[in-house]
Amino acid sequence: MEKIRIALDGPSGAGKSSLAKAIAKNMGIVYVDTGALYRSIGLYVNRQGIDPHSPEAVAACLPDIALSLAFNEQGQRVILNGEDVSDKIRTPEMSMYASAVSAIPAVRAFLLETQRAITRTSSVIMDGRDIGTVIIPDAEVKIFLVASPEARAKRRYAELLAKGETCTYEEVLSDMIQRDKNDSGRAIAPAIPAEDAVFLDNSDLTFDETVEAALAMIREKTEG
Numbered sequence: 001m002e003k004i005r006i007a008l009d010g011p012s013g014a015g016k017s018s019l020a021k022a023i024a025k026n027m028g029i030v031y032v033d034t035g036a037l038y039r040s041i042g043l044y045v046n047r048q049g050i051d052p053h054s055p056e057a058v059a060a061c062l063p064d065i066a067l068s069l070a071f072n073e074q075g076q077r078v079i080l081n082g083e084d085v086s087d088k089i090r091t092p093e094m095s096m097y098a099s100a101v102s103a104i105p106a107v108r109a110f111l112l113e114t115q116r117a118i119t120r121t122s123s124v125i126m127d128g129r130d131i132g133t134v135i136i137p138d139a140e141v142k143i144f145l146v147a148s149p150e151a152r153a154k155r156r157y158a159e160l161l162a163k164g165e166t167c168t169y170e171e172v173l174s175d176m177i178q179r180d181k182n183d184s185g186r187a188i189a190p191a192i193p194a195e196d197a198v199f200l201d202n203s204d205l206t207f208d209e210t211v212e213a214a215l216a217m218i219r220e221k222t223e224g
């Protein structure tokens, strides 16, 4: 198989990571979750008691951060200064920290090469917000996955409950709308579709239907 790079972008909670995992498995390629990198910086900043909205304070701590991605049977692991933080970054608080630090240009510059390096050596499906616009502008396939805020909040709420987190649907929906605003309204690398991205709206699709639709889009792009 020729090397293939699939950029999967879209708002929070559209189901990018579940979809990307299924496609990676189906095609035998690597799944890269770039949100985990921003979340790890969020975690570091949180542990240091740094204001995540302060570009100066966050930029000043970047030289103290060593971040890398590792891949094993469980999929991607993210290593922050030698510690596997893959599970610790999956909380609503870290979502907000990640959203705040991701708006800081120095943070995006800091993470650029880590993301691009993987795409040079492996076939990947990479999910994020600016993969098709900034990280892999010449990706073979670009998909922009969307769903209504209510559909996304409903799914995220069910996930959090299943993990034993205590929260209400209303909180999840309002966090979701706030993150959409931060992520698509920011000046740098906003979460907007690349000009050559194809849209996939899964508000009314089951998971299997979403995977099927995405695979059909990939086939169409790659088989000409």
Ligand code: DC
Binding pocket: 012, 013, 034, 035, 036, 038, 039, 095, 098, 099, 100, 102, 103, 127, 128, 129, 130, 131, 179, 183
């Ligand atoms: O996909 P996620 O929810 O794990 O992402 C966490 C935050 O990081 C999200 O608010 C937006 C930001 N992010 C980004 O700005 N660019 C990316 N490529 C991935 C995530």
